[in-house]
Amino acid sequence: MKKTTQKQVVNPWAVSGGKIDYDKLIDKFGCQRIEESLINRVQRLTSRQPHVFLRRGVFFAHRDFNLILDSYERGEKFYLYTGRGPSSESLHLGHLIPFLFTKYLQEAFNVPLVIQITDDEKCIFKNLNPEDSKRFGRENVKDIIACGFDVTKTFIFSNFDYVSSKFYENIVVTGKCVTRNKIDGTFGFTGEDPVAKYSFPAVQAVPSFSSSFPHLFEEDIPCLIPCAIDQDPYFRMTRDVAPRLGYRKPALIESSFFPALRGKNGKMSASDANSAIYMNDSAKDIKKKINGAVSGGRDNMDDHKKYGANLEEDIPFKYLSFFLEDDAELEHIRKEYGEGRMLTGAVKMRLTRVLTEIVENHRRARAAVTEQMVDAFMAARPLPSMFE
Amino acid sequence: MKKTTQKQVVNPWAVSGGKIDYDKLIDKFGCQRIEESLINRVQRLTSRQPHVFLRRGVFFAHRDFNLILDSYERGEKFYLYTGRGPSSESLHLGHLIPFLFTKYLQEAFNVPLVIQITDDEKCIFKNLNPEDSKRFGRENVKDIIACGFDVTKTFIFSNFDYVSSKFYENIVVTGKCVTRNKIDGTFGFTGEDPVAKYSFPAVQAVPSFSSSFPHLFEEDIPCLIPCAIDQDPYFRMTRDVAPRLGYRKPALIESSFFPALRGKNGKMSASDANSAIYMNDSAKDIKKKINGAVSGGRDNMDDHKKYGANLEEDIPFKYLSFFLEDDAELEHIRKEYGEGRMLTGAVKMRLTRVLTEIVENHRRARAAVTEQMVDAFMAARPLPSMFE
Structure with missing residues (x-):
């Protein structure tokens, strides 16, 4: 007899299987639920009311966020890393959630932030040409800047434009630590997929390592990644690899999906x-x-x-x-x-x-966001506030 | 009954199967033998005696070399591309063969040359760390310069150091055009191989496209690749992909292997x-x-x-x-x-x-090769002689 229950599939390209069971997801992925006590600790450490997304469980799961708070309490710096895949010219409300939350974290902890625009990913997975991906990326950056990020603490970069020596070196050494079978198992790729897909997970992984940004960080500092939980597979892989490269595992703070207006419980999609x-x-x-x-x-x-x-x-x-x-x-x-x-x-x-x-x-x-402001956020430069 | 004849395997990582049958290889790979008439044509066009490696059949096979000569005869430019995987600090005689021949081609046709140092490849395939790969690469560059290349016509680059926007963009779009099955079939990779290996073929492919070097070439000019025939699989792949990207197929001129002193007929190896x-x-x-x-x-x-x-x-x-x-x-x-x-x-x-x-x-x-000379050859710059 065939079972008729749908399997719950959550990866960066598919969220399906009807109502998402977030408890199951936490178990399956092996991350931790954000408990009341952790939220209270954030409030105590930042001396301000936690963001509504934290109070109300929009960001509901984490990996090692408590360790980030430990080191923050010892007076050590960390940095934030989040990203955006520019699949269309305009963002919807759901896209804004990680950025609004990241802005809160940046202000509350006063830490630097890197934002990866994965124009290469959308070129590979959405079959956009590089020009369209880059154009969408630049338009999306304007929306991101409009969230109110501080240019002295924020570096936004396009994968197509930024790729450079140490960044590429980290991509190579990361890719050396992951077998093709592991990538197939994690992301569901098959032999018919273009080989460019296989290259991408390492590209999303490496901004988790501070050494990828020699103009920003002189020493290895820990990374906290605010993202939707569908990005977890990338960072599970990254956390597996990090110790083998002598790097710290990035910490994560993960949100549930923002529901579609007409759909049931899935992720809001830019395609409808x-x-x-x-x-x-x-x-x-x-x-x-x-x-x-x-x-x-x-x-x-x-x-x-x-x-x-x-x-x-x-x-x-x-x-x-x-x-x-x-x-x-x-x-x-x-x-x-x-x-x-x-x-x-x-x-x-x-x-x-x-x-x-x-x-x-x-x-x-x-x-009010000018092209000059976009250039300023995207210039590979030291961030002066790092040295305050 | 089991057949006992060994299968002839020639790819960039393995040359095995006893005596190499070059006629069979030409058939299997689908390239063309260099005939006497082609050598005579080279002599006529360059007004000098063809290199000993050409006269004596060391370079014995080609793909579309005749088309390169056609366009040269029409007064059009082309460029040369060759490379070196820095697996050790010192080169042996066999390593020198493509460079000596490339130097002859550069002088005879008066054309620009790009030389790719695949330090990333050796890091991935030989399990060197990036520092050793880069160090070996820089030492090898000194040997290459010692062959007598003209700095005004030659750009040497390390993959780790040079990687940049258009170069990476070409890597991505190339990788979009090749399925993982195709890569497995061509290079013999399996699921247990690190995924970094899958990324590399596109990296070796893209210097065949003049647009990968925006500082060198303002328009799409054809590429001629002198190399040993074990590199053919990379460029078969490249030639398959090129038209889909709107690029020209690179032409090839391919050598047999330089025999080992003590071995039978295989390729001379740096490991013995x-x-x-x-x-x-x-x-x-x-x-x-x-x-x-x-x-x-x-x-x-x-x-x-x-x-x-x-x-x-x-x-x-x-x-x-x-x-x-x-x-x-x-x-x-x-x-x-x-x-x-x-x-x-x-x-x-x-x-x-x-x-x-x-x-x-x-x-x-x-x-006599100084660090300053190495830096000069490796600076990403326009080559003045391009515009003579």
């Missing part, structure tokens, strides 16, 4: 425009898209009042839990909507206001 | 010091090694006088046919020795004189 709010959507687009979102409200008013909304299924409420900053108001909506006293329309309207404001603010910030 | 003459051997070493070489002289004087030497098996005579420039003298030795009137000792003595002179001259030339 209606399932995502784009950072260049108009107020009208946003309103329309939110009105079409999957709701947990009941089919008729009587049932709604009797049973309350199904908050587990309600995408607008989920979105509010990501983006409505006021804890008290969110709690109020949870109670009123969950107990049927508040209606779907009101929740959607509140979300429309929240997101319209975020998107409008982002659009204004992005419009 | 006694089977090779090194460019830093003393006159005494050279004499001793040549005395120990496999001879085609007969077991006793009577047989020798009766049957003559077996020239096919005689390594000293083979070496003379590579390095004794005087055609008449070589012909004389062939006749006298082959008919038993000249003895093995005399042939070995003649070879010792020839090689001692070559090695001494090389040593003097190498001693």
